[in-house]
Amino acid sequence: MRFATPLVPARLVRRYKRFLADCLLEDGRAVTAHCANPGSMLGLANPGMRVWLEPNDDPKKKLKFGLRLVDHENGHFTGVDTSIPNRALRAALEAGQVPGLDGYATVRAEVPYGARSRVDFLLSGEGRPDAYVEVKSVTLSREPGLAEFPDSVTARGAKHLAELAAMAQAGHRAVLLYLVQRTDAARFALAADLDPAYAAAAALAHEAGVETLAIGTTISPEGIWLAAPIAAAAG
Numbered sequence: 001m002r003f004a005t006p007l008v009p010a011r012l013v014r015r016y017k018r019f020l021a022d023c024l025l026e027d028g029r030a031v032t033a034h035c036a037n038p039g040s041m042l043g044l045a046n047p048g049m050r051v052w053l054e055p056n057d058d059p060k061k062k063l064k065f066g067l068r069l070v071d072h073e074n075g076h077f078t079g080v081d082t083s084i085p086n087r088a089l090r091a092a093l094e095a096g097q098v099p100g101l102d103g104y105a106t107v108r109a110e111v112p113y114g115a116r117s118r119v120d121f122l123l124s125g126e127g128r129p130d131a132y133v134e135v136k137s138v139t140l141s142r143e144p145g146l147a148e149f150p151d152s153v154t155a156r157g158a159k160h161l162a163e164l165a166a167m168a169q170a171g172h173r174a175v176l177l178y179l180v181q182r183t184d185a186a187r188f189a190l191a192a193d194l195d196p197a198y199a200a201a202a203a204l205a206h207e208a209g210v211e212t213l214a215i216g217t218t219i220s221p222e223g224i225w226l227a228a229p230i231a232a233a234a235g
Helices: 084-094 155-169 196-208
Strands: 008-016 020-025 030-034 050-055 065-071 077-079 106-113 117-125 128-138 140-143 145-149 173-180 185-190 211-220 223-229
Touching: 008 030, 008 065, 020 050, 020 065, 077 211, 084 106, 084 117, 084 128, 084 173, 084 223, 117 155, 128 145, 128 155, 145 173, 155 173, 155 196, 173 185, 173 196, 185 196
Parallel strands: 030 065, 128 173, 145 185, 173 211
Antiparallel strands: 008 020, 008 050, 020 030, 050 065, 065 077, 106 117, 117 128, 140 145, 211 223
């Protein structure tokens, strides 16, 4: 998925109220960017970090910049916009380019299911069970090469796992897809110490037949694209 508008580099001054980030552009201008990430952004919101912002001239938007990437200044990037995975995945699903989720004739987004929820994607194909796919954006890394989810307590995430488990028990295919928005990660694991309830819900979902996929990304200031699957870390 290519960014609609060329990104501009900046330095993060502070991230606050979850969805706001004060930044300093290279020309010295101070701007406030929209931060589309409800998580803690642990390790990704330190003052002084190099970031990339997407400008916009939409008169309906109060903020004229959106925070898209953290630049680790070692050749690696992290995508911090949690709306991007679904946008990137839809095109890949429709093209049959997601390993393990190819071969479905129909891809629908935001389909009602469960207890007043909407599944990210519902895949349908003749002669095979429907596949209910929930997508999670993974940005946390506390150990070199290891990506983790979640970065804070997520009751909503545990609810999604329970709803996927119910779909699996009803005879459907249920998949939790973790899209790792880091280019420096080769393994994936659950951050059970940060949210034990989510880890417990994931274990119950696995027992019920919910599948787990972790897929990496290729990231640059030009865009974010799906890469190869990432292995789950042992233990």
